[in-house]
Amino acid sequence: MANYIGKPVKRVEDKRFITGKGKYTDDIVLPNMSYAYILRSPYAHATINSVDISAAQAMDGVVAIFTGADIAEAGISGVPCGWQVNFKNGDTMKEPPHPLLVKDKSLHVGDGVAVVIAESKEIARDAADLIEVEYDEHDAVSNPADALKDGAPLVHADAPGNLAFDWEIGDKDKTDAAMAAAHHITKLEFVNQRVVPNAIEPRAAIGDYDGSRDHYTLYTSSQNPHLIRLLMCAFVLGLPEHKVRVVSPDVGGGFGSKIFHYAEEALVTWASKQIGRPVKWTADRSEAFLTDAHGRDHVTTAELGLDTEGNFVGLRVNTVANMGAYLSTFAPAVPTYLHGTLLQGLYTTPAIHIDLKAAFTHTNAVDAYRGAGRPEATFLLERLVETAAIEIGMDPAELRIKNFIPPFDGVEEPGYQTQVALQYDSGNYEPVVRKAMEMVGYDDFRREQAAAKAEGRLLGIGFSTYIEACGIAPSAVVGALGARAGLFESSQVRVQPTGKVSVYTGSHSHGQGHETTFAQVVADQFGIALEDVDIVHGDSDAVAFGMGTYGSRSLAVGGSAIVKSCQKVIEKGAKIAAHLLEVSEEDLEFAGGSWTVKGTDKSVGFGDVALTAYVPHNYPEDIEPGLDFSSFYDPKNFTYPFGCHICVVEIDPDTGKVDVKRFVAVDDVGNIINPMIVEGQIHGGVAQGIGQALFEEVLYDDNASLLNGSYMDYTMPRADDLPMFEVGNTVTPCPHNPLGVKGAGEAGCIAATPAVVNAVVDALKDYNVKDIRMPMTPERVWRAMHSNGNGHH
Amino acid sequence: MGVPIQVTVNGKPYKAEVEPRQLLVHFLRDTLRMTGTHVGCDTSSCGACTIHMNGEAVKSCTILAVQADGGEIKTIEGMSPDGNGTLHPLQEGFKEEHGLQCGFCTPGMIMAADALLKENPNPSETEIRHALEGNFCRCTGYHNIVKSIQYAADKMRKEVTHG
Numbered sequence: 001m002a003n004y005i006g007k008p009v010k011r012v013e014d015k016r017f018i019t020g021k022g023k024y025t026d027d028i029v030l031p032n033m034s035y036a037y038i039l040r041s042p043y044a045h046a047t048i049n050s051v052d053i054s055a056a057q058a059m060d061g062v063v064a065i066f067t068g069a070d071i072a073e074a075g076i077s078g079v080p081c082g083w084q085v086n087f088k089n090g091d092t093m094k095e096p097p098h099p100l101l102v103k104d105k106s107l108h109v110g111d112g113v114a115v116v117i118a119e120s121k122e123i124a125r126d127a128a129d130l131i132e133v134e135y136d137e138h139d140a141v142s143n144p145a146d147a148l149k150d151g152a153p154l155v156h157a158d159a160p161g162n163l164a165f166d167w168e169i170g171d172k173d174k175t176d177a178a179m180a181a182a183h184h185i186t187k188l189e190f191v192n193q194r195v196v197p198n199a200i201e202p203r204a205a206i207g208d209y210d211g212s213r214d215h216y217t218l219y220t221s222s223q224n225p226h227l228i229r230l231l232m233c234a235f236v237l238g239l240p241e242h243k244v245r246v247v248s249p250d251v252g253g254g255f256g257s258k259i260f261h262y263a264e265e266a267l268v269t270w271a272s273k274q275i276g277r278p279v280k281w282t283a284d285r286s287e288a289f290l291t292d293a294h295g296r297d298h299v300t301t302a303e304l305g306l307d308t309e310g311n312f313v314g315l316r317v318n319t320v321a322n323m324g325a326y327l328s329t330f331a332p333a334v335p336t337y338l339h340g341t342l343l344q345g346l347y348t349t350p351a352i353h354i355d356l357k358a359a360f361t362h363t364n365a366v367d368a369y370r371g372a373g374r375p376e377a378t379f380l381l382e383r384l385v386e387t388a389a390i391e392i393g394m395d396p397a398e399l400r401i402k403n404f405i406p407p408f409d410g411v412e413e414p415g416y417q418t419q420v421a422l423q424y425d426s427g428n429y430e431p432v433v434r435k436a437m438e439m440v441g442y443d444d445f446r447r448e449q450a451a452a453k454a455e456g457r458l459l460g461i462g463f464s465t466y467i468e469a470c471g472i473a474p475s476a477v478v479g480a481l482g483a484r485a486g487l488f489e490s491s492q493v494r495v496q497p498t499g500k501v502s503v504y505t506g507s508h509s510h511g512q513g514h515e516t517t518f519a520q521v522v523a524d525q526f527g528i529a530l531e532d533v534d535i536v537h538g539d540s541d542a543v544a545f546g547m548g549t550y551g552s553r554s555l556a557v558g559g560s561a562i563v564k565s566c567q568k569v570i571e572k573g574a575k576i577a578a579h580l581l582e583v584s585e586e587d588l589e590f591a592g593g594s595w596t597v598k599g600t601d602k603s604v605g606f607g608d609v610a611l612t613a614y615v616p617h618n619y620p621e622d623i624e625p626g627l628d629f630s631s632f633y634d635p636k637n638f639t640y641p642f643g644c645h646i647c648v649v650e651i652d653p654d655t656g657k658v659d660v661k662r663f664v665a666v667d668d669v670g671n672i673i674n675p676m677i678v679e680g681q682i683h684g685g686v687a688q689g690i691g692q693a694l695f696e697e698v699l700y701d702d703n704a705s706l707l708n709g710s711y712m713d714y715t716m717p718r719a720d721d722l723p724m725f726e727v728g729n730t731v732t733p734c735p736h737n738p739l740g741v742k743g744a745g746e747a748g749c750i751a752a753t754p755a756v757v758n759a760v761v762d763a764l765k766d767y768n769v770k771d772i773r774m775p776m777t778p779e780r781v782w783r784a785m786h787s788n789g790n791g792h793h
Numbered sequence: 794m795g796v797p798i799q800v801t802v803n804g805k806p807y808k809a810e811v812e813p814r815q816l817l818v819h820f821l822r823d824t825l826r827m828t829g830t831h832v833g834c835d836t837s838s839c840g841a842c843t844i845h846m847n848g849e850a851v852k853s854c855t856i857l858a859v860q861a862d863g864g865e866i867k868t869i870e871g872m873s874p875d876g877n878g879t880l881h882p883l884q885e886g887f888k889e890e891h892g893l894q895c896g897f898c899t900p901g902m903i904m905a906a907d908a909l910l911k912e913n914p915n916p917s918e919t920e921i922r923h924a925l926e927g928n929f930c931r932c933t934g935y936h937n938i939v940k941s942i943q944y945a946a947d948k949m950r951k952e953v954t955h956g
Contacts, residue, residue: 011888017893018899020870201897252897680891680932683934684932687931711929717935718925718935720922720925725936748934
C-alpha cells in the first residue's frame with residue numbers, strides 16, 4: 001500500500017534553493033550574451049510622432065536598437081489572445097492587435113516603444129535615455145465603468161464605447177421574476193480592486209538563436225513553456241516549432257502572472273537572430289508593475305433575493321470587468337467562464353443571472369491572478385450572504401448551512417447541476433463550516449466579543465465559504481466556451497534499465513513542489529523508493545508537450561497523466577514478469593515493487609523486470625523491448641474543492657487599523673498526497689487574500705498614470721501583518737480522476753478576502769457600517785467609523 | 794574608469810575593478826557569478842538581496858560595490874558551516890518546516906534570520922516577524938518561515954548547550 005501518499009514528505013527540491021543553487025532565468029549567462037532594455041511610454045494614451053535613435057545608436061557598447069516601426073516592417077504579428085468570448089449578439093469579441101513594440105500610439109503607461117541591445121544592461125539603459133521620442137498626449141481612462149460612459153477617451157478605434165464584449169449567463173427572465181417575488185433583497189455595490197500578482201522573481205527572458213542549426217532557444221520565467229512556444233511560433237514570429245526550444249528553469253513564483261505569452265519573450269527571440277547573439281532581458285520591479293498582467297478590477301452591483309424563511313430565491317449580478325488596453329492570453333475567460341459560472345457557490349439558489357461588460361481602458365492588461373474570477377465570484381456571494389444574515393437577523397453560519405446544496409459523492413449520487421452551466425463533481429459542505437466553527441470556538445468568541453466591547457475593544461468575526469472550479473479543464477468543454485487551446489496534460493514515465501524512474505511532466509513547478517508530490521505518486525505506483533524517482537519539467541526538449549501550471553491543475557490533470565503512464569508500465573511489466581516466472585499474467589499480483597505469483601513466494605522485482613526490458617535475452621516474443629510510456633490525460637470534468645474560512649480581527653478604535661488576530665481555514669481539496677505542501681499552499685493563498693482585503697490596490701491618477709508602481713508604494717503583507725494560520729481539512733474525493741484529488745493552489749486566495757471584510761464589518765456593527773471598500777486601510781476604516789455607516793470614502 | 798576593490802566573500806579574497814556605480818548585488822551576481830543572492834525590487838524593499846557585510850545583515854542592492862572595499866561579505870553560498878555541503882541549522886529549518894516554496898526570497902530570508910539569531914538566540918514569534926519586516930515572501934504567508942527560524946533557534950541553542 002501507499003508508503004508516501006498522504007505523508008508530509010520533505011521537499012526534494014529544497015536543497016538547491018536553501019544553498020543558493022537555484023537556477024532562475026536571470027542567473028543564466030550565455031557566451032557572448034547581450035542585454036536588452038526596453039524603452040517604455042510614460043503616457044497612458046499618446047500619439048508617437050517620432051522616435052530618434054541616432055544618439056543612442058552612436059553610444060559605445062550599443063549593439064542594436066529596434067523600434068515599433070522595425071517590428072511592423074518585419075511583419076511580426078502581435079501577441080495573441082488565447083480565449084474567444086462572443087458578444088451576446090454572437091459577434092466575435094473585439095480583439096485589437098497587441099504589437100511587441102508600438103509604432104504610432106501608446107495605449108498604456110509601459111507600452112514598449114523601442115528595445116536597446118547592448119554589451120551590458122547599464123549601457124542599454126544609458127542609451128535608452130538618449131532616445132528622443134516625441135509624443136502627443138491624449139486624455140486617458142483607467143476605471144472600467146468610466147470607460148463605458150459616453151464620451152470616454154477611446155482606447156481602440158474599432159472598439160466603440162470601449163466595449164471588448166458583453167456577455168451573460170443564467171436565466172434572466174426567471175431571475176427577474178424570482179427577484180420581483182422575493183421577500184427581501186440584499187443589494188451591494190462594490191469594487192473588487194485591481195491588484196498586482198507580484199511574484200518576487202521579476203520576469204526575465206533570454207533569446208538564443210543558433211544560426212548553424214537554424215535553431216532557437218528561449219529561456220523564460222514562465223508557468224507555461226510549451227504554450228509559450230506554440231503561441232510564439234504559430235501566431236507571433238511564424239517560427240518552425242520543431243526548431244524552437246523553450247526552457248522555464250526555476251521560476252520564482254507566478255500566481256498567474258507568468259501563464260501568459262508576453263511581448264518580451266518574442267522580442268528577445270527575434271532580436272537574437274537579428275544580431276546573432278543571445279539577448280537577455282530582465283524586468284526591474286517598476287517594469288513588472290507596468291507590464292505583468294494585473295488581477296481582479298471589477299465594478300459590481302449584486303442582489304440576493306430571499307424568501308420569508310431565509311431561503312435564497314434569486315441572484316442578480318451586473319459587473320464591469322477591466323481588460324486593460326490589450327487582451328492578454330486568458331483575459332476574456334476570467335470574468336466570464338471562471339466567474340459567472342461560479343455564482344451558484346455552495347447554495348441551491350434556483351435562479352441566477354449575470355450581465356457582464358468587459359471594458360478596454362488605458363491600462364496594463366488584466367488577466368488571471370491566483371483564483372482568477374473565482375475570488376471575485378466568491379467575494380460578491382459571501383459579502384451578500386453575510387450582509388443578508390445581518391439584515392434578516394440570522395446567524396451567518398446558519399444562513400449559509402440552510403441554503404447549502406445537500407451532500408453528493410458523484411458516484412452513487414449524481415453531480416450537482418448548477419444554474420450557470422457547471423456540474424459539480426462531489427461535495428459535502430456543512431462539515432467544513434462545522435469544523436471551522438469548532439476550531440475557532442464560535443460560541444466562545446461571541447462571549448469574548450461582548451466582553452471586549454465592554455472594555456472598548458472592537459473584535460469581529462467573518463465567515464466565508466467557497467467553491468472553485470479547478471483542475472482545468474476538459475478540452476471539449478473549454479473549446480465550446482471559447483478556449484483556443486486544449487487543457488489536457490502530458491506525461492512520460494521512463495523506467496531506466498536499473499529500475500530508476502525518470503518522469504517528464506508538462507506541469508510546471510514554480511513553488512508548488514512537484515518534484516516531491518509527483519515523486520510520491522510514482523514511488524507508490526511502483527512500490528519503489530522516492531529517491532528512485534526524478535521529476536523533469538520546464539523544458540520543451542525534454543518534455544513532449546505541456547499545458548503548464550495554473551488553475552490548480554497540476555495534480556488533478558498532470559498527476560493523472562503520470563498515473564496513466566505508470567499504469568501502462570505496470571501492464572507491460574506484468575507481461576515481462578509472467579514470462580520470467582513462466583506463469584500467465586492473470587496469476588500475478590503487483591505490490592510492493594514486485595510481481596508475485598498469487599499464493600506463492602515466487603516473485604520478480606521491478607528492477608529485474610526493468611533490466612529484462614532493456615536486455616531482452618529471455619523475453620516474450622510479442623512485445624517490444626524497453627519500459628517507457630507516455631500519455632495524455634484530458635479530464636472528464638473540472639474538480640470542485642470547497643471550504644470555509646473564518647477570520648477574527650481586532651480594530652484599533654483610535655486609528656482604524658485592522659489586526660488579523662486569527663485565521664481558520666478548513667478546506668476540502670479531495671485526497672491529499674502531501675499534507676505539508678497542501679497546507680503551505682493554503683497559507684500562501686490566505687496571505688494573498690488578506691493582502692487584497694487590507695493592503696493591496698493599484699492606483700492610477702486621472703490620466704491613467706500608475707501612482708504606486710514600486711514596493712515603496714504598493715503595500716503587500718509583511719511577516720508582522722499576519723498571524724499563524726489555523727488549517728484543517730475534510731476529504732471528499734474527486735470521483736473522476738485516478739488520484740481523487742481536486743487542487744489546492746488557489747483556495748486560500750479565493751476564500752480569505754471576503755472573510756476579512758466580513759470580520760471588519762462585524763467588528764463595526766455598532767457603528768452601522770454596512771460595507772467598506774477594499775483595501776481596508778486604517779484611514780478607510782476610521783472614516784467608516786466616523787461617517788455614520790457610509791464606508792465608501 | 795574602474796575602481797579597484799578588495800573584498801572577502803565567504804572567506805575567499807577577491808580583487809576586482811568595478812564601475813563606481815555598480816551595486817554590490819550586481820558585483821556578486823554578475824562579476825563573481827554567485828547567483829544565490831537575488832534582486833526582487835530595486836528599491837531596498839523586498840530583501841531578496843540580503844547578505845552580511847562585516848557581520849551585519851544589509852541589502853546588497855543599496856550598497857555600492859566600492860563601499861564594500863576591504864569588507865567581509867557572507868552570502869547564502871557561504872552558509873554551510875563546514876563549507877562542504879553540511880547545512881546550517883537555518884537551512885535545515887527551512888527544509889524541515891517547509892519554509893520555502895519558489896525559493897526566490899529564501900536566501901535573503903535565511904541571511905536576515907541569521908543576523909537575528911546572532912543578536913537574539915531565543916526570539917519570540919513577534920520578534921521573528923519583526924525581524925523579517927524587510928523581507929517579502931509571496932508564497933508562504935510567512936507561517937512556515939517563522940517555524941523554520943524557531944526550528945533553527947532551538948537547534949542552535951541546543952548545540953550551544955551540548956557543544
